[in-house]
Amino acid sequence: xxxxxxxxxxxxxxxxxxxxxxxxxxxxxxxxxxxxxxxxxxxxxxxxxxxxxxxxxxxxxxxxxxxxxxxxxxxxxxxxxxxxxxxxxxxxxxxxxxxxxxxxxxxxxxxxxxxxxxxxxxxxxxxxxxxxxxxxxxxxxxxxxxxxxxxxxxxxxxxxxxxxxxxxxxxxxxxxxxxxxxxxxxxxxxxxxxxxxxxxxxxxxxxxxxxxxxxxxxxxxxxxxxxxxxxxxxxxxxxxxxxxxxxxxxxxxxxxxxxxxxxxxxxxxxxxxxxxxxxxxxxxxxxxxxxxxxxxxxxxxxxxxxxxxxxxxxxxxxxxxxxxxxxxxxxxxxxxxxxxxxxxxxxxxxxxxxxxxxxxxxxxxxxxxxxxxxxxxxxxxxxxxxxxxxxxxxxxxxxxxxxxxxxxxxxxxxxxxxxxxxxxxxxxxxxxxxxxxxxxxxxxxxxxxxxxxxxxxxxxxxxxxxxxxxxxxxxxxxxxxxxxxxxxxxxxxxxxxxxxxxxxxxxxxxxxxxxxxxxxxxxxxxxxxxxxxxxxxxxxxxxxxxxxxxxxxxxxxxxxxxxxxxxxxxxxxxxxxxxxxxxxxxxxxxxxxxxxxxxxxxxxxxxxxxxxxxxxxxxxxxxxxxxxxxxxxxxxxxxxxxxxxxxxxxxxxxxx
Amino acid sequence: xxxxxxxxxxxxxxxxxxxxxxxxxxxxxxxxxxxxxxxxxxxxxxxxxxxxxxxxxxxxxxxxxxxxxxxxxxxxxxxxxxxxxxxxxxxxxxxxxxxxxxxxxxxxxxxxxxxxxxxxxxxxxxxxxxxxxxxxxxxxxxxxxxxxxxxxxxxxxxxxxxxxxxxxxxxxxxxxxxxxxxxxxxxxxxxxxxxxxxxxxxxxxxxxxxxxxxxxxxxxxxxxxxxxxxxxxxxxxxxxxxxxxxxxxxxxxxxxxxxxx
Ligand SMILES: Nc1ncnc2c1ncn2[C@@H]1O[C@H](COP(=O)(O)OP(=O)(O)OP(=O)(O)O)[C@@H](O)[C@H]1O
Ligand code: SF4
Ligand SMILES: [Mg+2]
Numbered sequence: 035x036x037x038x039x040x041x042x043x044x045x046x047x048x049x050x051x052x053x054x055x056x057x058x059x060x061x062x063x064x065x066x067x068x069x070x071x072x073x074x075x076x077x078x079x080x081x082x083x084x085x086x087x088x089x090x091x092x093x094x095x096x097x098x099x100x101x102x103x104x105x106x107x108x109x110x111x112x113x114x115x116x117x118x119x120x121x122x123x124x125x126x127x128x129x130x131x132x133x134x135x136x137x138x139x140x141x142x143x144x145x146x147x148x149x150x151x152x153x154x155x156x157x158x159x160x161x162x163x164x165x166x167x168x169x170x171x172x173x174x175x176x177x178x179x180x181x182x183x184x185x186x187x188x189x190x191x192x193x194x195x196x197x198x199x200x201x202x203x204x205x206x207x208x209x210x211x212x213x214x215x216x217x218x219x220x221x222x223x224x225x226x227x228x229x230x231x232x233x234x235x236x237x238x239x240x241x242x243x244x245x246x247x248x249x250x251x252x253x254x255x256x257x258x259x260x261x262x263x264x265x266x267x268x269x270x271x272x273x274x275x276x277x278x279x280x281x282x283x284x285x286x287x288x289x290x291x292x293x294x295x296x297x298x299x300x301x302x303x304x305x306x307x308x309x310x311x312x313x314x315x316x317x318x319x320x321x322x323x324x325x326x327x328x329x330x331x332x333x334x335x336x337x338x339x340x341x342x343x344x345x346x347x348x349x350x351x352x353x354x355x356x357x358x359x360x361x362x363x364x365x366x367x368x369x370x371x372x373x374x375x376x377x378x379x380x381x382x383x384x385x386x387x388x389x390x391x392x393x394x395x396x397x398x399x400x401x402x403x404x405x406x407x408x409x410x411x412x413x414x415x416x417x418x419x420x421x422x423x424x425x426x427x428x429x430x431x432x433x434x435x436x437x438x439x440x441x442x443x444x445x446x447x448x449x450x451x452x453x454x455x456x457x458x459x460x461x462x463x464x465x466x467x468x469x470x471x472x473x474x475x476x477x478x479x480x481x482x483x484x485x486x487x488x489x490x491x492x493x494x495x496x497x498x499x500x501x502x503x504x505x506x507x508x509x510x511x512x513x514x515x516x517x518x519x520x521x522x523x524x525x526x527x528x529x530x531x532x533x534x535x536x537x538x539x540x541x542x543x544x545x546x547x548x549x550x551x552x553x554x555x556x557x558x559x560x561x562x563x564x565x566x567x568x569x570x571x572x573x574x575x576x577x578x579x580x581x582x583x584x585x586x587x588x589x590x591x592x593x594x595x596x597x598x599x600x601x602x603x604x605x606x607x608x609x610x611x612x613x614x615x616x617x618x619x620x621x622x623x624x625x626x627x628x629x630x631x632x633x634x635x636x637x638x639x640x641x642x643x644x645x646x647x648x649x650x651x652x653x654x655x656x657x658x659x660x661x662x663x664x665x666x667x668x669x670x671x672x673x674x675x676x677x678x679x680x681x682x683x684x685x686x687x688x689x690x
Numbered sequence: 691x692x693x694x695x696x697x698x699x700x701x702x703x704x705x706x707x708x709x710x711x712x713x714x715x716x717x718x719x720x721x722x723x724x725x726x727x728x729x730x731x732x733x734x735x736x737x738x739x740x741x742x743x744x745x746x747x748x749x750x751x752x753x754x755x756x757x758x759x760x761x762x763x764x765x766x767x768x769x770x771x772x773x774x775x776x777x778x779x780x781x782x783x784x785x786x787x788x789x790x791x792x793x794x795x796x797x798x799x800x801x802x803x804x805x806x807x808x809x810x811x812x813x814x815x816x817x818x819x820x821x822x823x824x825x826x827x828x829x830x831x832x833x834x835x836x837x838x839x840x841x842x843x844x845x846x847x848x849x850x851x852x853x854x855x856x857x858x859x860x861x862x863x864x865x866x867x868x869x870x871x872x873x874x875x876x877x878x879x880x881x882x883x884x885x886x887x888x889x890x891x892x893x894x895x896x897x898x899x900x901x902x903x904x905x906x907x908x909x910x911x912x913x914x915x916x917x918x919x920x921x922x923x924x925x926x927x928x929x930x931x932x933x934x935x936x937x938x939x940x941x942x943x944x945x946x947x948x949x950x951x
């Protein structure tokens with residue numbers, strides 16, 4: 035996989051150029067002195083300071099030596115010194131950078147402060163300073179440049195290792211008794227290696243330039259040795275006699291520097307490190323137009339969300355993978371509908387697509403996708419923003435990601451009224467305070483003047499809902515709005531959503547992995563599995579009325595406040611298929627106790643199985659077929675066994 | 691058996707000076723050998739801080755945390771008899787290390803190479819993972835499997851006490867059940883003491899013998915599971931119980947009077 039990515043990178047123009055350039059430099063460094071060593075040393079007083087000619091392509095220097103030969107021979111010295119300096123910089127940087135992890139808090143902080151102090155100086159200034167201290171020769175310059183680039187490298191290592199050191203696996207290793215040095219060697223370094231490699235490669239280019247600079251100033255390599263910087267210095271002295279003598283080493287420095295930069299970029303592309311140049315590969319959003327004239331069934335005049343045969347696909351290794359696969363649903367005005375399903379079942383994508391917010395890499399298609407009367411797929415992004423901006427409200431799990439941290443909450447809400455309704459700033463703010471009152475934020479006047487970080491999690495979620503209410507939402511889409519909250523706060527937010535629905539008449543589409551949460555405020559529940567709706571039922575049928583084996587297993591596997599303690603919980607063996615590995619037939623078949631050949635070969639479709647209830651299953655389980663009602667006896671996967679057989683333990687390693 | 695894990699008047703502080711916040715303000719708690727103590731409470735109430743202090747990841751400001759007469763709160767304890775399983779199965783295993791290496795690292799010192807292999811296989815079997823998985827990287831495993839492996843790593847250290855901090859809250863509901871079953875089975879099989887931390891009352895109730903309710907850095911209620919949940923005395927425990935969403939139960943009116951017209 036990794037090698038495949040390198041190989042693929044080699045086929046890109048960037049990668050190919052970088053590889054060819056590095057190879058050329060390497061060959062030159064190795065073979066240069068052998069091939070042209072004598073030519074570069076051969077003095078010829080008769081032909082001093084000659085301009086370019088057939089014999090000497092770039093002319094000669096003031097001892098009559100061939101400039102081109104000298105530039106080629108200097109590759110080894112120049113690269114060697116640059117790499118040496120980089121190595122010193124990296125070594126010092128690694129030591130300084132990981133020291134805080136080793137030293138513990140107080141001393142560590144001092145090291146961080148020192149590094150921050152050193153980083154404040156320009157590297158070249160530091161290099162000059164150290165060069166004077168370490169002496170005016172190649173070794174001194176190498177040390178100087180190494181030390182000059184160390185601080186910035188140290189800071190990178192510090193930031194990276196601090197983030198890794200905060201990870202649970204490092205904590206776990208600590209608890210397990212792993213020593214500090216071992217911790218760094220085994221856990222920290224390997225996990226920060228990739229960005230470091232990228233940075234070191236680019237750093238080498240910088241070191242090369244810095245070295246050329248020092249030698250040029252006469253601080254680096256001393257005669258009789260020479261590097262590109264030295265040659266450049268000598269050439270510049272005679273620029274009016276033979277400009278080519280200055281040009282050749284200059285070009286060499288630039289080319290070698292470029293090669294390092296390209297190499298760094300290639301590494302970054304392969305290793306997935308960002309260098310601040312935007313994504314490596316981007317794919318434009320592609321929305322298929324709805325087939326004209328095709329009318330979906332069951333359209334009511336009062337539907338605020340109408341989704342017919344929605345498919346959301348992503349480019350995958352082989353072809354595309356359909357994360358949402360033919361979902362049809364409708365939400366009527368003022369109705370509350372819940373979508374439940376496990377992680378990856380496609381519930382978020384369904385909701386996001388409905389609001390025209392599917393990720394850019396997704397291909398969204400549907401026979402029909404209308405929200406609040408707006409055809410989502412046929413509208414441009416600007417049109418959507420304009421028309422859905424006030425009629426659809428989104429509430430996400432993490433309100434911090436949708437509130438601007440640097441803007442006062444009141445301003446933020448007020449701005450919506452300003453942009454969409456053209457109100458004055460004062461009116462916007464007044465409305466914002468009113469909405470904050472609606473969502474039960476105490477002392478709304480004062481809170482409107484605060485920043486989001488001054489709010490608690492529950493309050494931020496309220497503010498988010500308040501933001502949705504700034505317009506006149508016909509539909510409020512809430513994606514796991516309470517998952518990050520405590521049960522007590524969760525209950526308040528759910529009550530708030532219910533009140534908002536009652537008072538404003540907005541319909542609600544509530545997405546959650548927790549069927550109990552959904553049951554609290556919804557009228558209807560849609561159960562999703564592997565990108566499809568597998569069951570749709572009224573909330574009051576949840577208790578005992580579900581017929582799809584997956585819904586039933588889901589209900590049985592969650593402990594509630596009356597689950598008997600001495601019986602193992604029902605489990606569903608295996609895990610949901612990834613979108614790319616879905617096989618024909620019912621997606622739940624590998625985990626289903628009732629699966630037969632029909633299930634494995636043919637996909638069941640949603641069919642009416644009762645009043646307001648539909649299920650996609652060849653063998654819907656009626657309530658009568660449940661023997662007991664205790665969790666352990668629930669049909670579905672291994673859960674079908676009786677408690678004495680301890681269902682949990684028979685599932686083996688390759689599941690769950 | 692080394693006796694109970696004892697928290698005695700534990701205080702934990704983050705930051706210093708005027709910016710200091712007290713995460714834990716005087717907790718006394720005992721986790722007896724072979725029993726499961728459930729710790730519930732709202733986020734920010736100090737549950738995880740308490741857990742981390744017991745394994746030396748955060749320092750205690752005052753008070754003691756002891757197991758069999760040995761202080762557990764220091765950073766440098768050679769062999770920890772208290773181990774911890776973390777919430778997020780995606781960040782608790784080193785992505786660069788194979789499962790086997792991660793687990794092997796946690797084995798007590800002085801175990802020979804050959805024995806390490808069998809020991810790793812043994813703990814993997816304990817958590818129902820095929821021992822051949824030892825050579826897999828965490829990236830190849832699902833969340834539930836990773837959480838089993840995190841548990842296996844904790845068990846590899848031959849602990850007397852395992853602290854499980856929200857170990858199922860990042861898992862899918864269908865997987866949660868099997869991890870909970872596993873924790874229960876292993877606890878009984880190895881006669882471990884377990885401190886199970888969760889904000890999910892139903893989870894805590896299902897697994898625990900004793901339940902402690904924490905709020906604002908203090909334990910406000912403590913007692914047998916049925917006792918605490920059936921006859922909660924502290925108003926916060928009552929509120930917590932009422933707030934659990936249940937299928938078929940009503941949500942109740944808003945606590946706030948400021949309804950819109
Ligand atoms: N930007 C993306 N690129 C590629 N695949 C994606 C992208 N976003 C989602 N997917 C895939 O689509 C599928 C459904 O994702 P979705 O976010 O809708 O799931 P979900 O049911 O909301 O899950 P969760 O409970 O974890 O939020 C998953 O398999 C996911 O990996
Ligand atoms: S169609 Fe078959 S495999 Fe699928 S859920 Fe129904 S019984 Fe199970
Ligand atoms: Mg989601």
